[in-house]
Amino acid sequence: MPEPSLIPTKSETYKNAVGDWLSCAAREPDSLVTGSLLFLLCCLPVVTFGPAWLALTYYMGRRSAGIKTSWRGAVSFSLRRCGIKAWLMGWSDFLALALAGGGLLALWGMGLPAAMRFFYGIALILDALYLISGLYRYPALAKEPGNRLSRIIVRGFLLTIGNLSWTLLFACIQLLLLMLCAVTGIGLIFLYPGALSLLCYYAYNEVIRLYFPNK
Numbered sequence: 001m002p003e004p005s006l007i008p009t010k011s012e013t014y015k016n017a018v019g020d021w022l023s024c025a026a027r028e029p030d031s032l033v034t035g036s037l038l039f040l041l042c043c044l045p046v047v048t049f050g051p052a053w054l055a056l057t058y059y060m061g062r063r064s065a066g067i068k069t070s071w072r073g074a075v076s077f078s079l080r081r082c083g084i085k086a087w088l089m090g091w092s093d094f095l096a097l098a099l100a101g102g103g104l105l106a107l108w109g110m111g112l113p114a115a116m117r118f119f120y121g122i123a124l125i126l127d128a129l130y131l132i133s134g135l136y137r138y139p140a141l142a143k144e145p146g147n148r149l150s151r152i153i154v155r156g157f158l159l160t161i162g163n164l165s166w167t168l169l170f171a172c173i174q175l176l177l178l179m180l181c182a183v184t185g186i187g188l189i190f191l192y193p194g195a196l197s198l199l200c201y202y203a204y205n206e207v208i209r210l211y212f213p214n215k
Helices: 010-027 029-042 049-064 071-082 084-109 114-132 134-142 148-160 162-184 193-212
Strands: none
Touching: 010 029, 010 162, 010 193, 029 049, 029 084, 029 193, 049 071, 049 134, 049 193, 071 084, 071 134, 071 148, 071 193, 084 114, 084 148, 114 134, 114 148, 114 162, 134 148, 134 162, 134 193, 162 193
């Protein structure tokens, strides 16, 4: 078991994640571009989002660790090792997004009583937390392909709630990254998916180090 002094604090955990992310992005810009473009190509049918995003997470994680990995190998990992889990994860995100959209429309356009507004408000918060938990769910599946999907989803949701302040900080970093890439236009295609998946990879690794130092 690690010495208490070697276990990082929450503040150090997220500083390390952001620092490692920026360092790797500067060191592997070609991987960001390649991964982003190939992810978008694989995701053109939309329904392939889950396997494509898992493949990108695996690809960026391996490249950041200095392991030579091809996109073909990443897709093979996503489909062969994870198979239906990757598809179900993607569909669960689509479902959460659709429920969130329906809840917003109901709150905006219908004269609902206060009790129903409260119910829809809670549902929207839970949907948002679930979508944000993708920060942990996809890297967890990439690192533990043999684990049960239900366990990965529950752990990702609990990590999101248990680290809510820091998770929201990471969500703000994701939003800032989106805005910066949107300003350049082409950045949304050439950089954003790869940079975002790399951020998720480092965030998950650091949080696991914090809460499960023996893993």
